[in-house]
Amino acid sequence: MLNVHDLARRPGEMMRENLELTVPEFWGTAVIGIRPQEELDVELRLESVLEGVLVTGQAQSEARGECVRCLDEVVYELDANITALFAYPERAKAAEESGDDDEDEVFVIDHDDIDLEPVIRDSLVTALPFQPLCDRDCPGLCPECGIRLADHPDHKHDSVDIRWAGLQEAFGANQASDDTKES
Numbered sequence: 111m112l113n114v115h116d117l118a119r120r121p122g123e124m125m126r127e128n129l130e131l132t133v134p135e136f137w138g139t140a141v142i143g144i145r146p147q148e149e150l151d152v153e154l155r156l157e158s159v160l161e162g163v164l165v166t167g168q169a170q171s172e173a174r175g176e177c178v179r180c181l182d183e184v185v186y187e188l189d190a191n192i193t194a195l196f197a198y199p200e201r202a203k204a205a206e207e208s209g210d211d212d213e214d215e216v217f218v219i220d221h222d223d224i225d226l227e228p229v230i231r232d233s234l235v236t237a238l239p240f241q242p243l244c245d246r247d248c249p250g251l252c253p254e255c256g257i258r259l260a261d262h263p264d265h266k267h268d269s270v271d272i273r274w275a276g277l278q279e280a281f282g283a284n285q286a287s288d289d290t291k292e293s
């Protein structure tokens with residue numbers, strides 16, 4: 111909660127806030143997110159406008175997750191833009207009643223207090239990558255043995271073992287695999 115008493119009803123007034131917060135709970139998706147107690151740097155600019163208080167700024171933190179290709183840990187520096195309008199209660203109500211239904215969530219100033227947490231959380235979660243990767247070119251895991259290919263750039267399985275090649279030549283091609291019945 112941030113008190114905006116000094117700004118309220120004084121269009122044109124402006125103030126800056128730098129906040130250092132810790133994340134209260136996991137903020138993220140199934141594949142990546144900010145862990146509880148992780149630090150959060152928030153730089154905000156609060157402007158008094160006709161409808162309320164316009165909050166813009168930046169939030170920075172560190173998210174951790176798993177590479178979707180190789181499952182290695184991914185540490186992601188998050189830098190999210192924040193933009194939110196906190197409206198005076200009567201303005202918020204008017205906007206709601208006019209059926210002005212343009213997706214944007216309306217935040218309300220409650221007795222000169224604004225609750226920044228949902229705004230910061232939404233901005234950060236929206237800035238998370240959908241498909242985190244340890245590296246843009248991560249080659250993933252070997253489909254045959256599951257080894258992490260980035261650690262073993264030369265890893266490969268010969269499609270036909272050299273000894274088998276010799277046997278195949280000796281026995282001809284009709285020794286096709288017998289294990290097709292298995293599944």
Ligand SMILES: [Zn+2]
Nearest residue numbers: 177180244248
């Ligand atoms: Zn990877």
Ligand SMILES: [Zn+2]
Nearest residue numbers: 252254255256
């Ligand atoms: Zn392999």
